[in-house]
Amino acid sequence: MQRWLIFATGAMGVLSASLLLPILRAQNAPSVWNSDSPNWTQAQDEAAKKQKSPAPRRDLTGTWDVGGGAGIGVFGAKSMPSDGKPEHELPFTASGREKFLANKPGWGTTEVAAAFVNDPVDRCDPAGLPRADLFELRATQMIQMPKKVLVLYEFQQVWRTIWTDGRELPKDPEPRWYGYSVGKWEDDYTFVVQSNGMDERTWLDNGGRPHSSDLRVEERFHRLDRDTMELTVTINDPQIYTKPWVALDQIPLHLRSDEFDVREMICSPTETEEYNKTVTNPVATPR
Amino acid sequence: MEMRRFARVAVTAGLLAISSAPLFAHHGNAAYETAKEVTVKGTITDWLWANPHCIMKVDVKDPAGMVQHWVIEALNPPDMVRKGWAKNSFKPGDEVTVTLVQARNGSPIGRFRGDRSVVLANGQVFSANDPNPVQSAEKP
Numbered sequence: 001m002q003r004w005l006i007f008a009t010g011a012m013g014v015l016s017a018s019l020l021l022p023i024l025r026a027q028n029a030p031s032v033w034n035s036d037s038p039n040w041t042q043a044q045d046e047a048a049k050k051q052k053s054p055a056p057r058r059d060l061t062g063t064w065d066v067g068g069g070a071g072i073g074v075f076g077a078k079s080m081p082s083d084g085k086p087e088h089e090l091p092f093t094a095s096g097r098e099k100f101l102a103n104k105p106g107w108g109t110t111e112v113a114a115a116f117v118n119d120p121v122d123r124c125d126p127a128g129l130p131r132a133d134l135f136e137l138r139a140t141q142m143i144q145m146p147k148k149v150l151v152l153y154e155f156q157q158v159w160r161t162i163w164t165d166g167r168e169l170p171k172d173p174e175p176r177w178y179g180y181s182v183g184k185w186e187d188d189y190t191f192v193v194q195s196n197g198m199d200e201r202t203w204l205d206n207g208g209r210p211h212s213s214d215l216r217v218e219e220r221f222h223r224l225d226r227d228t229m230e231l232t233v234t235i236n237d238p239q240i241y242t243k244p245w246v247a248l249d250q251i252p253l254h255l256r257s258d259e260f261d262v263r264e265m266i267c268s269p270t271e272t273e274e275y276n277k278t279v280t281n282p283v284a285t286p287r
Numbered sequence: 288m289e290m291r292r293f294a295r296v297a298v299t300a301g302l303l304a305i306s307s308a309p310l311f312a313h314h315g316n317a318a319y320e321t322a323k324e325v326t327v328k329g330t331i332t333d334w335l336w337a338n339p340h341c342i343m344k345v346d347v348k349d350p351a352g353m354v355q356h357w358v359i360e361a362l363n364p365p366d367m368v369r370k371g372w373a374k375n376s377f378k379p380g381d382e383v384t385v386t387l388v389q390a391r392n393g394s395p396i397g398r399f400r401g402d403r404s405v406v407l408a409n410g411q412v413f414s415a416n417d418p419n420p421v422q423s424a425e426k427p
Contacts, residue, residue, distance in 0.1 A: 069366065069417055106315030113317040122339075138365065154365070263365045271337040278342055279360050283318040283390045 055223040057188040060142045060149060063260045064229060064253035071137030075108050076207025077233075077247035078134070082108030090209065096240035105208030115284035119208070120201055124267035126177040127156055128202030129195055130217045133233050134247055135206045139262040149183060149191075157266050162193050173197025175213065186220075193219040204235060205247070212239035222250070229253045316398070319388045324400055327357055331381040336374040338363050343405075345383060347395070357395040359387050361415070372413055382408040 065071070075081035080088050082105070092100060104118045105111060121127050127135055136155035143150040147165040152158075160178040173180045179198040186192050195217045204211050215237040223229045233248040235241065329347035341361040346354050361367050364374070377383070384406040387397030399405065404415035 069369065106317075111315055111317055114315060117315065263368075265363065265365055266338065268338060272339060274335070274337065275339055275342070275360075278358055279340070279396060282358075282394050283392065283396050285392065285394075287392045287394060 053226045055189055055226050055229075058185050058191075059144060060191055060221060060223070060229070061144045063139055063141045063256040063258075063262065065139045065256055065260075066137055066251060067254055071251070073134050073137075073206055076105075076134070076205035076209060077235075078251060079246050079249040082110065082205075082207030082209070084109045090245060091242040093238075093240060093242055096210065096237075099210040099212075099240060100208065103203060103208035103210055105203075105206060108207035110208055113284065114280050119206075120203065121267070122272075124269055124272055125201065126158060128177040129160065129179045129181075129198055130219075130233055130235065130247065131202055131205055132158070132160070132178070133219065133231065134204060136265075137231075137251075138265070139256065139260065140253070141262060152262075154262050154265050157264060169194060169196050175199040177202060179215075179217070189223040191221040191223075193217075193221070195219070210240055211235070211237050214239045227255045229255070316388075318390055318392075319398055320391050321388050323388065324386055325389045325397065326384060326386045328384045329357065329382075330379075331377050331383050332356075332379050334374075334377040334379075336364055341367055341372075343377065343383075343385070343399075345385060355395045357385075357397070359385055359397045359399055361399050366417075370414060370417060376413065377405075377407075 071078075073081065075083050080090060082088070090096075090100075101110065103110070104116050106114065106117045106119060106122070121131070121135070132153050132155070136153075138154035140154065141152040143152070147163065149162040149164060151160050151162065153160075158178070160181065162181040162183040164183050166184075167182055169182055170180055173196055176197055177199050179195040181193050181195040183191055183193040196215065198211065198213075198215050198217070200211065200213055202211070203209060215235070218232075218234040218236070220232040220234075221229055222232070230250040230252055231248055232246065232250050234244050235247050236244040327345065327347045329345040331343060332346050333342070333344040335342040335344075340363060343359045343361070345357040345359065347357050348354055361372065367373075385397075385399070386401045386404050388400050390396040399415035402414045402416055403412050405413040
């Protein structure tokens with residue numbers, strides 16, 4: 001009798017598990033999210049809140065996204081936009097201000113009409129560093145390897161290397177669009193990246209803020225939990241600015257699922273030419 | 288008087304020189320009359336899904352029966368998908384009502400504007416605004 005009861009209970013368990021498992025599996029089926037799906041931010045945030053769990057130690061691998069267009073610094077660095085507010089006035093040196101005024105951005109306090117803009121990104125030049133963080137910070141994939149971290153940006157579909165093998169920054173770096181980066185773990189959840197050697201042709205941000213070959217950029221990636229990481233970016237360029245300033249202050253990046261589809265976002269010279277022919281030039285021409 | 292005429296010619300020549308050079312800027316609203324919304328009704332002739340900005344071409348008949356070829360620009364494809372637009376949202380021949388801001392120089396060129404920026408004949412509405420307020424995304 002007792003043996004029969006054990007058998008019956010076991011059989012019911014197997015039966016109910018076989019009935020329930022497909023339903024549970026369906027509920028856990030990964031949704032394909034990308035930064036462009038309408039309302040994805042709210043849904044993803046709600047899902048994250050339900051299952052907040054600790055971050056893995058010394059690990060940044062994954063697809064990170066500010067979400068909802070919040071990573072796009074149209075008026076320049078999000079923490080110091082070029083909007084004319086006194087608290088956002090940058091500490092320019094005399095030569096720094098001169099260089100700033102020589103840049104003709106499409107946005108900000110020094111905005112000019114389309115015909116006069118000299119923004120390198122509009123020519124399909126690389127955004128470079130730190131503009132990759134400060135202008136179009138969209139879905140960003142980070143891949144951790146034994147001696148380096150690769151950062152893959154959605155905007156312009158470019159990547160850069162952060163060396164983690166203990167090397168120093170080069171003393172006399174060759175200029176590169178994305179500079180030269182080294183990173184180390186300050187603690188188990190804070191990865192600090194120093195960069196130099198950024199090509200002077202790049203702008204810091206969409207407001208036309210300039211830099212010199214002395215530019216040093218610090219990026220602090222601080223992982224709060226499994227799903228959230230904060231990014232802080234500090235600019236230090238004594239030739240152009242009298243003191244360092246914070247361009248992004250703890251901007252939250254959300255971890256997306258492995259199925260997250262990062263869109264292609266490439267500056268194509270052909271498409272740009274078509275756009276200029278159809279829109280930019282006729283709009284700029286007096287009628 | 289002579290001086291003024293010279294100045295006018297010089298300014299015009301300067302602008303012509305600038306406008307004949309290749310221009311790449313695609314940002315900023317300076318070229319658009321942003322304070323005034325314009326609504327046009329016509330037939331789509333093309334919908335270009337491209338960077339830096341997507342472009343819709345619409346033929347609009349004016350009261351005299353003359354056809355004006357309008358060009359209306361959106362943002363880039365990823366941003367438009369977030370707003371619920373897609374490459375296959377529109378096709379040539381679609382009857383459409385578009386709300387936009389027009390180029391200051393009076394060209395039939397504009398930028399999409401508002402919650403009901405594009406309305407198709409079947410009533411389908413496309414908004415130029417972002418469905419996700421940026422503030423909520425900034426605060427996790």
